[in-house]
Amino acid sequence: xxxxxxxxxxxxxxxxxxxxxxxxxxxxxxxxxxxxxxxxxxxxxxxxxxxxxxxxxxxxxxxxxxxxxxxxxxxxxxxxxxxxxxxxxxxxxxxxxxxxxxxxxxxxxxxxxxxxxxxxxxxxxxxxxxxxxxxxxxxxxxxxxxxxxxxxxxxxxxxxxxxxxxxxxxxxxxxxxxxxxxxxxxxxxxxxxxxxxxxxxxxxxxxxxxxxxxxxxxxxxxxxxxxxxxxxxxxxxxxxxxxxxxxxxxxxxxxxxxxxxxxxxxxxxxxxxxxxxxxxxxxxxxxxxxxxxxxxxxxxxxxxxxxxxxxxxxxxxxxxxxxxxxxxxxxxxxxxxxxxxxxxxxxxxxxxxxxxxxxxxxxxxxxxxxxxxxxxxxxxxxxxxxxxxxxxxxxxxxxxxxxxxxxxxxxxxxxxxxxxxxxxxxxxxxxxxxxxxxxxxxxxxxxxxxxxxxxxxxxxxxxxxxxxxxxxxxxxxxxxxxxxxxxxxxxxxxxxxxxxxxxxxxxxxxxxxxxxxxxxxxxxxxxxxxxxxxxxxxxxxxxxxxxxxxxxxxxxxxxxxxxxxxxxxxxxxxxxxxxxxxxxxxxxxxxxxxxxxxxxxxxxxxxxxxxxxxxxxxxxxxxxxxxxxxxxxxxxxxxxxxxxxxxxxxxxxxxxxxxxxxxxxxxxxxxxxxxxxxxxxxxxxxxxxxxxxxxxxxxxxxxxxxxx
Numbered sequence: 001x002x003x004x005x006x007x008x009x010x011x012x013x014x015x016x017x018x019x020x021x022x023x024x025x026x027x028x029x030x031x032x033x034x035x036x037x038x039x040x041x042x043x044x045x046x047x048x049x050x051x052x053x054x055x056x057x058x059x060x061x062x063x064x065x066x067x068x069x070x071x072x073x074x075x076x077x078x079x080x081x082x083x084x085x086x087x088x089x090x091x092x093x094x095x096x097x098x099x100x101x102x103x104x105x106x107x108x109x110x111x112x113x114x115x116x117x118x119x120x121x122x123x124x125x126x127x128x129x130x131x132x133x134x135x136x137x138x139x140x141x142x143x144x145x146x147x148x149x150x151x152x153x154x155x156x157x158x159x160x161x162x163x164x165x166x167x168x169x170x171x172x173x174x175x176x177x178x179x180x181x182x183x184x185x186x187x188x189x190x191x192x193x194x195x196x197x198x199x200x201x202x203x204x205x206x207x208x209x210x211x212x213x214x215x216x217x218x219x220x221x222x223x224x225x226x227x228x229x230x231x232x233x234x235x236x237x238x239x240x241x242x243x244x245x246x247x248x249x250x251x252x253x254x255x256x257x258x259x260x261x262x263x264x265x266x267x268x269x270x271x272x273x274x275x276x277x278x279x280x281x282x283x284x285x286x287x288x289x290x291x292x293x294x295x296x297x298x299x300x301x302x303x304x305x306x307x308x309x310x311x312x313x314x315x316x317x318x319x320x321x322x323x324x325x326x327x328x329x330x331x332x333x334x335x336x337x338x339x340x341x342x343x344x345x346x347x348x349x350x351x352x353x354x355x356x357x358x359x360x361x362x363x364x365x366x367x368x369x370x371x372x373x374x375x376x377x378x379x380x381x382x383x384x385x386x387x388x389x390x391x392x393x394x395x396x397x398x399x400x401x402x403x404x405x406x407x408x409x410x411x412x413x414x415x416x417x418x419x420x421x422x423x424x425x426x427x428x429x430x431x432x433x434x435x436x437x438x439x440x441x442x443x444x445x446x447x448x449x450x451x452x453x454x455x456x457x458x459x460x461x462x463x464x465x466x467x468x469x470x471x472x473x474x475x476x477x478x479x480x481x482x483x484x485x486x487x488x489x490x491x492x493x494x495x496x497x498x499x500x501x502x503x504x505x506x507x508x509x510x511x512x513x514x515x516x517x518x519x520x521x522x523x524x525x526x527x528x529x530x531x532x533x534x535x536x537x538x539x540x541x542x543x544x545x546x547x548x549x550x551x552x553x554x555x556x557x558x559x560x561x562x563x564x565x566x567x568x569x570x571x572x573x574x575x576x577x578x579x580x581x582x583x584x585x586x587x588x589x590x591x592x593x594x595x596x597x598x599x600x601x602x603x604x605x606x607x608x609x610x611x612x613x614x615x616x617x618x619x620x621x622x623x624x625x626x627x628x629x630x631x632x633x634x635x636x637x638x639x640x641x642x643x644x645x646x647x648x649x650x651x652x653x654x655x656x657x658x659x660x661x662x663x664x665x666x667x668x669x670x671x672x673x674x675x676x677x678x679x680x681x682x683x684x685x686x687x688x689x690x691x692x693x694x695x696x697x698x699x700x701x702x703x704x705x706x707x708x
Contacts, residue, residue: 034206034282038346038519039429039437042448044160045106049424050461051443054108055638056363056370057420061110063370064405064598065417068097069116071593072574074410079136081123087410090143090193091135094120095150100332100417102153106160107421121157121164124150125171132178134171142187144179144201145194151175151204156425158212169212176205176223183226192263196234197272198227199279203340206282224283234276235289237264238296245303247319249394255316257395267313267326270300271333278344290345297341301353307379307543307551307697308364308558308689309356310334314376314393314400320545322698323392323665325376325400328412331361332419339426342439348520351439352488352556358423358440359465360558363690365416367403367567368642371597373416375408376400379551379697380666382563382609385602387664401665403693404600405574428458437483437521441470441556454478463634464536465556466646466688467622472532483521484534489555492537495522499530540618540650545698548672552650552686552699554620559650559686560695561613564606565643567693569599603693609666610659611684612675612700617653646688653704654684669700677702 049057060066068075077083080094087093098120105113128134134147154172158165182188189195202224209220237243248255248265255261263269277293280286301309304317306326311334312318314325338354341347365374374384376396386398393400399407406413427444431437434452438460445459455477462470472482486493495508515522524532542550552559572594624647637645655677660667669675681704689697 034210035285037343039343039431039439041343041426042428042430042446044103044156044425045109046446046448047107047424047428048109048445049107049443050445050459051463052466052636052638052640053420053424053442053444055636055640057104057108057424059370059639060104060417060420061108061113064372064413065100065104065370066110066113067595067598068414069101069120071595071598072405072413074414081120082127089141090146090191091137092146092149093410093414094124095146095148095153096411096415097417098153099149099156100415100419100421102156102160103421103425104417106156107424117153117157121154121168125167128171128174132174132176134175142182143191143194144182144188145191145197147175147179148194148197148200148204152200155204155207165212169208169214172204172208173214176208177219180219180223180226183223183230186230189227189230192232193269195231196263196266196269198231199276200272201227202279202283206279221283228280228284232263234264234273234296235280235292237261237273238277238292238299243296243299244317245299247321248317249319257316262316265313265317267304267311267315267317267330268333270304270311270313270317271330271337274300274334274337275340275344278341282344293341293345294347297338297350297353306361306377307545308360308377309353309358310361314396316394318394321392321668322380322545322549323378323662323668325378325393325396326361327376328365328373329415331357331365332416332422335362335419336422339422339440343426343429346519348485348488348518351485351520354423355440355465355487355556356558358420359556360689362419363641364693364695366641367601367693368639368645368691369597370639371595372403372405372599372601373407373412374401374403375412378665379560380609380695382605382666382694382696383603384694385604390663392663392665399573402573402600403603405572405594405598407573407600431481431483431521434478435481435483435523437485438470439485441465441485441487450480452478452480454480456480458482461634463636463647466636466640466648467634468536468538468555470534470536472534473530474526474532475529476526477528479525479527482524482526482532483519484524484532486515486520486522487536487556488520489538489541489553490536491539493522494533494535494537495524496533497524497526497530498532499527501527501529503527540620542615542618547669547700549669549698549700550615551697552615552618554648554650557646557648558689558697560689560692560697561609561611561654561699562607562649562685562687562692563609563694563696565692565694566604566606568602568604570602571600572598573600574598601693605694608656608679609696610656611654611696612657612669612677612702613652613654613684614704615652615701617651617704619651621649621651623647623649641688641690643691643693644687646691648688650686651683652686653681654699655679655681655702655704657700657702659700666696669698672700675700675702 073085077085277289342350427440458474
């Protein structure tokens with residue numbers, strides 16, 4: 001969202017095709033079963049974080065995400081709760097926040113956060129309007145879009161705590177009946193935000209259809225169909241004729257927020273839109289949507305993706321230039337879309353992309369204590385202070401790269417809590433009738449009953465992605481199948497299965513056990529109890545970023561140039577970064593409520609950033625990680641995303657080159673023929689991107705061959 005034009009909702013009625021009222025006879029569907037997921041999701045709360053992932057989620061609970069309800073006016077004084085504060089006519093603040101706080105609260109089993117979400121849900125449902133409307137809007141001001149993340153939150157709440165079903169489900173059905181009528185009559189569904197993000201609502205409708213169908217399933221199906229027919233179709237955009245492969249800055253006339261294509265090139269929309277085809281396919285049976293979805297994800301990340309796994313867009317997509325930004329909202333929505341796609345379609349690349357975003361794009365945008373975040377991150381970002389004067393971004397403000405409570409615009413402050421909690425809740429999946437799958441590799445414990453009736457408790461203790469060994473301990477009521485994903489970057493893997501029954505361990509490797517070519521899953525038949533050790537091997541990889549520049553990876557981690565780190569805490573700019581807040585108290589009173597931990601940060605480099613490297617000299621290193629906890633499991637520093645905390649790093653030979661500043665940030669790297677060393681060749685260090693709040697992640701290459 002844009003603080004300069006307030007994300008201008010008055011431009012939200014951009015239309016790319018004529019809306020027509022669809023007769024009821026055209027939307028009635030005779031479907032008894034939706035197309036099945038490749039891997040069915042587990043109920044929220046059945047997976048708990050361990051190790052570094054648990055540390056991070058506890059930092060979230062103790063940080064900004066877990067305290068917005070206490071002091072942040074968009075939440076604590078929300079119009080949804082009888083207050084006066086909001087940042088947009090869309091009224092999306094509370095729905096965004098609740099969509100992330102529910103999985104955080106129940107993923108951690110955190111009673112304090114559960115009380116927060118419970119109080120908010122109670123208020124919203126007790127104030128449901130007589131015709132079924134959920135929210136503070138008067139009838140003339142209604143737009144259904146913000147109900148989409150709200151309904152996702154309510155869906156997760158019932159999954160995590162079935163006791164809430166008696167309160168939540170009647171309210172949902174009452175609202176859906178009203179929404180069906182509104183959409184059929186073209187009321188409250190004309191702004192483009194809802195018309196490109198409607199697949200989120202379809203996910204809730206499909207969950208109701210399968211898990212809590214009620215007495216009128218045809219109404220659910222008709223509502224899915226109506227939302228789709230009146231929405232803006234991602235499948236229409238994901239064609240070679242319509243998709244924009246070029247850097248959007250080069251297109252004339254310029255693409256603005258009034259352009260017909262804008263809804264599809266707004267970066268957060270693009271992140272959410274990735275999953276549209278898979279959600280629609282489940283009820284439409286349109287097989288073409290599957291290939292369209294694969295094209296959409298591939299094209300979006302290839303032509304508009306940043307090296308950390310998110311979509312470049314500040315806020316409109318802007319190609320791949322390393323001085324352009326990617327929004328925090330985009331990162332968390334990218335993660336959710338990709339995790340959903342892996343469950344729905346099973347393509348291994350979706351899980352690979354999700355992990356890249358989760359382990360790189362997400363952590364780099366937070367201070368290590370998780371009390372401050374950025375609005376935009378830039379791949380080549382050697383400092384993060386306000387950019388005075390012209391900046392390189394499409395329409396975001398000077399504070400976009402500042403770390404703070406609510407820099408530039410509030411949407412990311414309220415939307416960011418969903419990132420890691422949904423990653424956790426989607427990390428394990430059902431795999432067939434009697435199988436459990438580890439889809440998104442990370443340390444966690446799962447306790448679930450499979451469709452076969454087999455009860456399984458399994459813990460994965462690992463330092464992955466910082467280490468290469470995952471150790472599983474399990475007990476089950478009967479034999480079951482464990483499916484382990486092999487990331488596409490793995491060169492060799494080894495597996496040792498030990499049973500507590502006393503039988504000899506079984507050993508497999510990449511020459512004797514092969515993953516499914518589509519899902520990347522290895523299938524292991526296990527007895528009722530035992531252990532599995534899963535070891536991954538890989539090597540340094542580089543990816544071309546154009547103009548003889550590269551980004552550097554080892555495993556799931558992106559490595560960036562360490563440019564040093566100096567952090568200066570400054571006063572909180574929460575009340576000066578935007579002019580569109582409305583408060584029911586004076587600012588002086590509200591300022592007194594800000595926790596001492598909620599600061600803004602000026603972070604700058606202490607080493608040269610204008611470095612070119614010789615990629616032939618890249619060398620991977622890892623520190624000793626022999627520290628263990630009481631259960632003899634390897635441990636990592638907490639917080640793991642602090643400067644120099646991760647145990648691995650890469651070295652290379654590099655030198656300083658002439659490299660200018662453009663609009664406040666490093667310009668795109670100079671052409672290869674213009675790169676001349678202006679200092680001695682020396683060793684430089686690259687560290688995991690998420691730990692470097694100031695960094696250079698797209699590096700120009702040179703060759704030192706033949707030089708002494």
